[in-house]
Amino acid sequence: MTPATHLFKELLKRKIQRVNIIVTIQFVSAIALAFFTNFSINLGMIHTRLTNPAGFLTEILACFGSLFFVFGLILFLLTISQNERLNRDQTWRLIPITDGKFYIENIFSSFISLIYFVLVNVIIVFILLLICVLFNSKFRQNLGINIHPSLEFFYVIIVAILSCFFMFLIASFLNFSSIAISDFLPQGSNRTILFLVRLLIIIVIIGFIWKINSVFSFYDFFTGNFNLVNLKVTSLNSLVELENLMIVLFVIDLVILALNLFLINHFFEPEKK
């Protein structure tokens, strides 16, 4: 039997490689964006609106930070796609481990790779910040860091983590259930039928989410009582709602995980080579 740690390391190795590529592209994009917003080429001469050369480093820092969300989203979507490809791949499913354990290792290694992405971004931002502080006196004078970790901030991190798992699990549920259902239909491998089955499942999922929202009013909470900029709630009652959201998300994640484990162990076959 394959030790779970060995499998986890191999899965993580592959996912970290992708993160490294994404971060490299993010950094190069930040340099390019900083260049094109601050420099122009006219009659063979390069013109800039920057008064201080060290200001370019500050621009790179700002661009890199702002691109975090764009590349973070791209990486997240690519990770979801990679998860499902691995779940369906015969090479990986032949590994001597239960399908359920394989699925959990796959999801968890994806989550760790996203944490790695955040950490790498934090490290790069810190290095750029340090360089800016050392070489840009104007930046040094205007720099003011005001960090007050709060309970809401901690809760929001947990909600973000649970939401990340929710997206992974829902994507797997859509994949597993649609293929499992189509295997019971005549001509189920027909792409049109698979597409229609997936549409139906998406409608069911949206209906389920809407039902949850109508009970707990989470949409109203995020649009009314939660300040996304400062990550603060506007009242103590809203803090309770944030706690409720955490619990509900945790329970939903567990339920979908249980369903996915059942499906992958009993119905979801890897593709033929």
Place this chain on the structure above:
Amino acid sequence: MENLLEIRDLTYKKNLKTILDNINLNLQPGKIVALLGENGAGKTTLMRIISGMAKNYRGTVTISGESKVAQRKARLSFTDGLTGFGNSTKIKDISSFYEVIYQDFDEKQFEQLRQFMKLDSEMRLSELSKGMREKLIIALAFSRKVDLYLLDEPFSGIDAMSRKKIINSIILWKPENSTILVSDHFVNEIASMLDEIVIIKDKTIYTHKSTEEIREHHKSVEDYYEGLYEAEEE
């Protein structure tokens, strides 16, 4: 002698069609068995069920007494299309992966087989022809020390000379008490290494005979196999 592979009352359906119906099969340790049948007979499906890839079947499958899927996977080596690796993956990286993942993988054996197949460890999957890829798959399969080897049309892309060389050597690569179940259409070429044949016809095991028994009563394994379908056509 205890059976290595035991299949009892196996039925498998997909898309409302019965693919395999009431399959019963026992294989002893140390045998080389051919799994024969027309295209679409269910040979690959049977191998996928044995290896735990195909799900939701009725009946039981045990390998060395183990019925749980994870335990069965640990006791068998199934020729895999290597779809889990990117095209830029080098052969040496694939062998490193196998070494980490499979506790029974013998790196020295792989090196010997790799050199026998004339494959350069620095080559990437995208640089391999179909035949070279099949050779790599065979090398990886036989570098694992397991009870059961499932070879699903392993020689399909390989040139005739290499095929003959590999077939003649297979018996040297497998551990003495291990069993090989091979499905292939080149019946005459693999006949010399076979101990038994299993024919799937009409969704079930049509016959399971030793090659010795066939040769006593018929000209050759190939003649016996072709004779079954000729009789049907008549």
